[in-house]
């Protein structure tokens with residue numbers, strides 16, 4: 001029987017997490033693969049040679065059996081606020097790093113990227129149910145707020161010394177959604193750390209103290225002393241942790257954007273493409289995906305949480321009631337303006353940023369930025385990526401650039417030699433690339449000596 005079609009009980013296991021790493025691999029290869037020995041060898045071939053380093057990587061997650069390797073590339077020539085950067089990017093998609101590099105070089109000679117952090121506030125919530133008179137809760141809240149801040153002073157001391165801490169605690173009445181539903185909402189400044197642990201620890205302390213505080217209220221009905229905390233967690237939506245990146249230049253200077261299009265036509269087509277991503281959520285999703293090609297690649301390379309940043313960005317893209325472009329464009333008095341506003345909670349200390357050896361190197365490559373600088377670098381990369389993608393779309397189309405790499409990837413998968421790759425690049429210059437066409441091309445040149453290759457003529 002095919003091992004992938006074993007009855008479910010044969011593939012289940014208890015105590016898997018207690019097995020050694022080799023034990024885990026052994027169980028997996030024996031139960032799920034046809035050639036266990038080869039698969040075991042392959043999985044182990046991706047272990048980092050240095051055992052200590054491998055232990056560090058294993059410590060990031062659970063049930064680890066190997067490492068999943070992704071390309072680590074760099075995009076040089078990023079001029080951001082008059083400073084040059086070479087941006088580290090971790091991404092598996094071809095053409096992304098090339099597009100970022102081209103866009104960076106293009107804008108380098110047109111003033112570069114201008115970036116600014118608009119605000120750095122993060123939020124968290126304690127969601128709770130309380131059945132009492134709302135006016136009583138509002139009445140006692142100022143006292144509760146003071147106590148919440150005081151009682152968690154020991155947790156915030158370090159952060160306060162670094163200039164951060166709790167900025168605000170407020171009470172939200174959501175009883176219109178559900179009887180008795182309220183929130184404690186905290187606003188926090190977590191300086192150069194992403195702050196998830198800091199905020200979540202504080203919120204759990206808030207929950208404990210909220211329960212205690214209400215249980216100690218005198219001369220109120222017994223039911224009012226009881227608070228049911230449903231959950232306490234930061235919000236990954238951080239619209240007040242916001243960064244802006246922009247580029248601009250006279251429309252005439254776009255004349256060199258492409259050989260076959262004048263600056264005015266290019267600017268008009270580019271402007272319309274951006275507006276289309278404002279009008280149509282189907283286009284907006286792909287448009288923003290292009291922005292996140294750049295954003296996520298730097299977020300990953302610097303050991304930050306790309307899921308949080310994606311989720312936040314997409315919520316922000318819907319802030320006006322429908323999902324729309326995160327970037328915008330304006331042509332005014334002969335000047336082309338293109339910009340991006342993105343909420344982004346990233347850290348440059350703590351978490352993976354200081355543990356992952358490559359994340360540390362990425363930050364070093366960027367000159368060890370603080371969180372505000374990293375936000376700006378990431379936003380500039382997202383804008384560059386968006387510019388590169390939309391520029392291709394409104395001029396040559398996206399496939400031209402993609403296809404060369406796609407072709408090389410297909411050829412590599414088909415074990416093509418360097419000579420065959422060279423020949424294929426020439427042959428496919430003006431032809432459509434597909435698995436089938438590449439397979440046929442290789443078949444022909446492998447079967448036929450060069451003098452007999454009329455089919456390729």
Ligand code: MEV
Nearest residue numbers: 286287289290389390398
């Ligand atoms: C591909 O990964 C990203 C693009 O689709 C973005 C866009 O359409 O703007 C090219």
